[in-house]
Amino acid sequence: TGPVIFSVILSICYLFVLLVSAVVLDEYAKTEGAWILSLVKREYSVGTVLECAIKCNIEPAFTCRSFMYVEKDQECLTIPANGKIESVLRRTSTSLYEKKEYLMECVNGIGMDYRGTKSKTNSGKTCQRWASKYPHKPKYALMTPSTHPKADLESNFCRNPDGDSKGPWCYTTDPDTRWETCNVQNCSEECMHCSGKNYRGKISTTENGYTCQHWNAQKPHNHGYIPSALLEKYLEENYCRNPDGDPRPWCFTTSPSKRWDFCSIPRCTSDPPRVVEELTCATGDGSAYRGTIGVTASGKACQVWATQTPQQHNRTPDNYPCKGLELNYCRNPDHEKMPWCFTTDPETRWEYCKVPSCGDVPGPDYAAPPPAEEDCYVGDGTDYRGMVTETISGKRCQSWSSMTPHSHNKTPQVFPKADLRRNLCRNPDGDRAPWCYTTDPSVRWEFCSVNRCPTAPNIWSQMLSLILFSVDWLSDCKVGNGGTYRGPTSMTMLGVTCQSWSAQSPHQHASFTPESHPDKGMESNNCRNPDNDVNGPWCYTTDRNQKWDYCQIPDCAGLKCGQPVTKPRRCFGRIVGGCVSKPHSWPWQISLRTNTGVHFCGGTLIAPQWVLTAVHCLESSKRPSAYMVVLGTHTEGANEPSKQERKLEKLILGPGETDIALLKLESPAIINDKVLPACLPEKDYVVPPGTECYVTGWGETQGTGGEGLLKETGFPVIENKVCNRPAYLNNRIKDHEMCAGNIEGGADSCQGDSGGPLVCHAQNTFVLQGVTSWGLGCANAMKPGVYVRVSKFTDWINSQIKMNS
Template identity: 90%
Template sequence: FIHKLVLLSVPLSSLLGTFSAVVLDEYAKTEGAWILSLVKREYSVGTVVECAIKCNIETAFTCRSFMYIEKDQECLTIPANGKIESVLRRTSTSLYEKKVYLMECVNGIGMDYRGTKSKTQSGKTCQRWASKQPHKPNMTPSTNPKADLESNFCRNPDGDSQGPWCYTTDPGTRWETCNVQNCSEECMHCSGKNYRGKISTTENGYTCQHWNAQKPHNHGYIPSKYLEENYCRNPDGDPRPWCFTTSPSKRWDFCSIPRCTSEPPRVVEELTCATGDGSAYRGTIGVTASGKACQIWATQMPQQHNRTPDNYPCKGLELNYCRNPDHEKMPWCFTTDPETRWEYCKVPSCGDVPGPDYAAPPPAEEDCYVGNGADYRGMVTETISGKRCQSWSSMIPHSHNKTPQVFPKADLRRNLCRNPDGDRAPWCYTTDPSVRWEICSVDRCPTPPKPTPKPDRHDQPKPEPSQTPSDDNCKVGNGGTYRGPTSMTMLGVTCQRWSAQSPHQHTSFTPESHPDKGMESNNCRNPDNDVNGPWCYTTDRNQKWDYCRIPDCAGLKCGQPVTKPRRCFGRIVGGCVSKPHSWPWQISLRTNTGIHFCGGTLIAPQWVLTAVHCLESSKRPSAYMVVLGTHTDGANEPSKQQRNLEKLILGPGGTDIALLKLESPAIINDYVLPACLPEKDYVVPPGTECYVTGWGETQGTGGEGLLKETGFPVIENKVCNRPAYLNNRVKDHEMCAGNIEGGADSCQGDSGGPLVCHAQNSFVLQGVTSWGLGCANAMKPGVYVRVSKFTDWINSQIKMNSYPSTILP
């Protein structure tokens, strides 16, 4: 009786939540994904858990995955998954794949193996289990209905002690065992790029730090299905798996993992040209793009290195041929010139595709797209919900066929938002393993107003509607409380009434099901708290629903300039002139005589962040002034604001960061606006595109006297501290950014200025320009003070020094 009372005391909601978690834990979820399968079953269900149950009890076929559309309450169970059929893009669809069918290793003798290996240990292709040619099988789908014999995948239907096997397509060999790795076997192929074991101790005995942890070591690697728990992994092309450690004194260490005795996966070799980053190139070019001879990979003269055939056994490091063993942009080699450690090689691209990214011409200035954005060539690399875009040439985390080779005219460079397939707007695959793709955060270009005929003198012209958002036509956060009158999607389509069932039928979101969500008419609403904001069903029969563009109630916000930046991927040294006032937080730090010598960043109306080394000439505030709101070094624009300094506050512990308090606050307007500060201890993920601006030295390449900009990727400190790069000079409170091949960097006169990165539709100040070895030199990226390490210090100093200013005699 007591036992029953205890059981009944558990809330029903808790039991249902636990049940739902258990059911869905069998599946790997991917948002925005769809598998086109001829064989499928359709159901109308109220929840995703009900759909999972339908898949679990499916009798028409072996259900390996299901797709669920919440806004339609539509459930489709299918026998395929992403390892069998291609995964496509589809709005608002979630793909759930059974994890057991995604595993590529065996437990015991592998009777439960459901992976996709279809070659034997000697490399012979497997015969389909339902086929009778060339061998008449004893094991068939009909005789063994529970053994999953639906294709030609290796299976173990008869409990063979040697593990999974198959009939072969070789008439001379009836059957053969498949070489499937054991799930408990801790070994790696090649450099361990695909290692998925559970070793979590380094070769020196350190325990690994969890990938989703930032203590004791901050890092920029994004946890995923691959970077899970605290297991040793190799995400950056090192010789073998490694991990960050739990010891504060040892940031990271290699793991000791034995090599597998089975054959490594085979590479389809490219002998005359290179696809993507050229990792499969096995040709015989042995000179760099500048004509320098390549050094033999197995030698250590004149360059000492660890890119040896022993460390990288599967990368084709023969003789001195150009290769790409470590995720570089394209094939490269060490050179025989003692003064040039390494260079890229000029390997032809396979097919009619664009050249390498760094050689591409600067894109046109585009802030918006026209039509469906098929011709959009702007620089946005972020989705509508703030996710970073995956590179088009990459297959991680999402494999796809939207590559530069397949769409040579779509300008699929780097991870820029594009529309190669004629979708409704520019989009990209995301770097979030659980979200396959999203529409990008790009505005549609405004339609030019139609000319209004001159009114008759007896007519009173109609007053124009106000273009200023009122309190009832703007949103707070994701717009869950929005009750404004907008009833049109971002693409200009009129919304369907929430109570209507035509042209689109729906039951999930109606005035009856959500009586407190303001759904009485056809106004845009957010009844399901969609992170992307208010939406509606549309009156377009071909587009069931879409998001609405609702302005944010906050008005001018940090990091959101009125004039959108060009976001140029050139360089300050020799580079791109910015659009006037597109970086409105950029200030010019000057002597009291008006001579520019350093940069800085406005972070609050009365506060500027800069570098300590910019203040070496004097520690007196009266020695300096700050100029804001200008585009030219001459600073003669009407938008100019000039402020004297009240206080200099140097960073803690001798670090190269300083706060400047202005004598009076700056006026925030279209020309002067603060940049946003980052979250405490946030580490920018490697590869994130960030931007540096300044009036610094251009080394005679033009554009002097105008604000210039450049964009380049962040480099993880672990990589930046390699001996070939900055050789452990970079500290934890600093960060690296730049192109490894050189050509883009800040320089003298840019010191103290901003390094900003775009996130959640705002520019966030992640770095203060600090130091570097020369300007734009190969393998010597710039070093910046990591602002996220100082957010507590910045906030405390501003709070402590925000008393009313007093003018001393």
């Protein structure tokens, strides 16, 4: 029984350690890839993040507000600062842990434990530093950092060191006012500032008494506000939130008859977050612009925000109290691309305004036409101008001009030559590869899912490749982050030989050895990923000045659905207006033709013998012999040697009145680098709003050039809740349909594109999310295109293919 008792004791000890770790680390908010540069700090060498947290908790030299931990280096740094006091920087493989109590901007009880950063009193007076004796000497000379070391009397932040019943206070910098109470919100108070964009309370009942549906649920209402895809929106449980710029928080309801409803949340009595007003120019999307321009870019006069003629709207000063909606000045109250206004022209509801851009950037960051670049980078990727907007772990990139969820200084104004448009992956600061800030609040930044461009191999590497191939060597490519990589590469991306994992020279390490990770293939000095680093395999190096570095391991590639051999341009131009695709970069695009060879609709190859298109494309005849399909071409004339023609064996119309149809080819298409299926989505998946998707086709260009060549355009998905607003498509959109487009118009599918694909990019793959169906005109403002939502029909598609095979 001895070994059994010993095993039980070990298990209990292990569980106790896990419990202690969870309790201690729960006091901290963790952010990956973040670093605070602090002059005051203490460095420790510890084996675990728990040990580092304990060091911070008992730090004797200063009040420890946060710590940084580098697992690969077993390096721990405790600091007195946090992201509210000092700037947060980028750093590879570093985790920043900030004490939550110092991040809270509300008080419990009388606020003796308040450790926030408010430094103004109720009347707006600036607080005096606690250590200062001017203009007011501290009360009884006792309210100082030295006399109250546990009260956190640092800087000039509001505090309550003496237990004042009115809450936190401070001495003021006004000689006539010795001290005043600060207006700090109570943590238990359920209230919102402005339109409730930052509301994080727990109200989950609407103003009409409906219970809120959980955000991660898709019943009774299917929607695109998916918490895992919109982490920056804090869509927790079934709490009321405002993820789409409505006047106040809302939620989907649990009643099948009421899709969504506003929530009744009172306004906070404390001061709202301050905006640093921009009076003469606009930065980023111009949400801070408070200048006096009152005409649109085309010269139309702006309508006063408080009036309802000639345009009726809800962008009123009452609904948007913090957005500077004064008189008829151009503003951006709802997260548009730049300042705009309703116009006094009854025929033009609204337009953007021409507000000068702050700094040396010529106009808004999205206006420049996209460069036709390969989606691979040379060197360190400083000159990379591709269209990737996703990190190596699949996270969506944050816009460079946005300060949420991560505040930073890598803006188009600071780096005017770095092409920091939208949320495209770039390398403005000369890092080792293109990167971006992420929309995940807990992960500050990551390298992007972009491969290095192949270089011409020299004779020695060619000979080595032949030798390796002849002995059937392990595949030298990675899948995902390379956690399963067991290839032979043993050199870092900068050309330095790797140190053996079992060696302790030139670099000592204990966390990653063959003994500690026996199943990770660490027998030699080959690149591996024992800690599942999102950026891929790495190794300790033989360079004494560089402890470790990443390895350049290419992604494993092949003819897989949704992964074209020729990378698309992914252009944000327009089909109407002209943006010609790279030949064969959308290899699932087919041309649906009459049996005489005249193109009239598009379609998508989803399997070697199956095409998806729109029912309305088949109105002229329900006979398969009336049509033919052309694959593998770039030109509408279809004269390329790569062309494949197929007659149809069967037409299968979608269920009910839906605009979707399956076409069975008489014989399967030959899958190659120019003909490849798109991937089908998961059942009932709803694409999150703002997701970048692409439409292709040979449709109408309205005389703007490029006729006869395959064109493309990229634009964001619009959630059905927004698309059904009266000013958009006024409740015309059904659950089995979806909207996509720029609300200002200018990019859209058009006649001749019908039945073609709307594909969205995720995890290095294009997924068919929509079938081009209908729209009100082509590229009209506030009239986005409408597409059949393919995820609603995956069961039907699979059953029909199985039944008719």
